[in-house]
Amino acid sequence: MDSYIRSLHHVTATVAGAQDDLDFYVGLLGQRLVKKTVNFDNPGVYHFYYGDEQGTPGTIMTTFPYAGMGIRDGIRGAGQVTVTSFSAPVGAMAYWRRRFTDFAVPYVDDATPFGEDAISFADPSGLLLRLIGSEGDARAPWTGAGVPEEKAIRGIHGVSLLVREPVTTVALVTELLDGTVIGEAAGTTRVGISGSAPGQLLDIVQAADAPHGVNGVGTVHHVAFAAADSAQQLAVQAELRWRGVHVTDVLDRNYFESIYFREPNGVLFEVATMPPGFAVDESVAQLGRALKLPDWAEPNRAEIESRLPSVTY
Ligand code: ZN
Numbered sequence: 001m002d003s004y005i006r007s008l009h010h011v012t013a014t015v016a017g018a019q020d021d022l023d024f025y026v027g028l029l030g031q032r033l034v035k036k037t038v039n040f041d042n043p044g045v046y047h048f049y050y051g052d053e054q055g056t057p058g059t060i061m062t063t064f065p066y067a068g069m070g071i072r073d074g075i076r077g078a079g080q081v082t083v084t085s086f087s088a089p090v091g092a093m094a095y096w097r098r099r100f101t102d103f104a105v106p107y108v109d110d111a112t113p114f115g116e117d118a119i120s121f122a123d124p125s126g127l128l129l130r131l132i133g134s135e136g137d138a139r140a141p142w143t144g145a146g147v148p149e150e151k152a153i154r155g156i157h158g159v160s161l162l163v164r165e166p167v168t169t170v171a172l173v174t175e176l177l178d179g180t181v182i183g184e185a186a187g188t189t190r191v192g193i194s195g196s197a198p199g200q201l202l203d204i205v206q207a208a209d210a211p212h213g214v215n216g217v218g219t220v221h222h223v224a225f226a227a228a229d230s231a232q233q234l235a236v237q238a239e240l241r242w243r244g245v246h247v248t249d250v251l252d253r254n255y256f257e258s259i260y261f262r263e264p265n266g267v268l269f270e271v272a273t274m275p276p277g278f279a280v281d282e283s284v285a286q287l288g289r290a291l292k293l294p295d296w297a298e299p300n301r302a303e304i305e306s307r308l309p310s311v312t313y
Helices: 018-028 090-102 166-175 230-242 295-307
Strands: 005-015 032-039 042-051 060-065 080-089 118-122 128-134 155-163 179-185 188-193 201-206 219-227 257-262 268-273
Touching: 005 080, 005 155, 005 188, 005 268, 018 032, 018 042, 018 060, 042 295, 060 155, 080 090, 080 201, 080 219, 090 118, 090 128, 128 155, 155 166, 155 219, 166 179, 166 188, 166 201, 219 230, 230 257, 230 268
Parallel strands: 005 060, 080 128, 155 201, 219 268
Antiparallel strands: 005 219, 032 042, 042 060, 080 155, 118 128, 179 188, 188 201, 257 268
């Protein structure tokens, strides 16, 4: 099969307060807010996209801050992305331990099964995150949020999927999403998507008896994979349909186009196109400054803005 998928595209989580979210991802982790928009399926809620300067696929973390909207807390469990990991230079880990201490954010040392230095922590909504010390992550980091270049987060490292039967998930990602098994340790299978660099990694963690996860505040909603273009996305969609997997039609997300499906253990997957990207409706220099709405929501801008909490960053 040709190579359809290049890397992870983004990870999307259901979180609590909008201001707390910005303070954490921009103020502490040093990410760039590359887009301030609304949840296209629920325009009363923000959709924040964080990443590198341009929001390159594989660096993007996105959140729906649902505080005050009556959304219950999620339950971590099988059939979910349970940990989202970021990548920083291995020599920067001491800096990050100090920084977490300075910000009074608790963390625990948590080396990965593959011997990487890492710390685990939670965002303000309880979402489980990890920072992994990486050798040779060549991606240029965003430095506009005050973290020095040599210390700054390079992007997403990978995600950990908790599943009951890894074999079916491994089969799907290797057969359809250009994955290759690159490591096995301590009940965890590491799959690289079109490579083995940070931004391309899935850790598939076996938990045969884990209760199923429930989406809600403090959990990941889905993980997206990057297709180079629409043709490659449609090829994945066709292959899924041929296999009898329910997959959505192509949905226009303004900054990419998306299809969604559940992998065999229930984790919600998305395949998103790399184009057009976040500079489609504002300049790279201005990314994230103004509230951007899709054309269909513009007529309701005043009402939408009146319902969203005001935030500073
Ligand atoms: Zn998505």
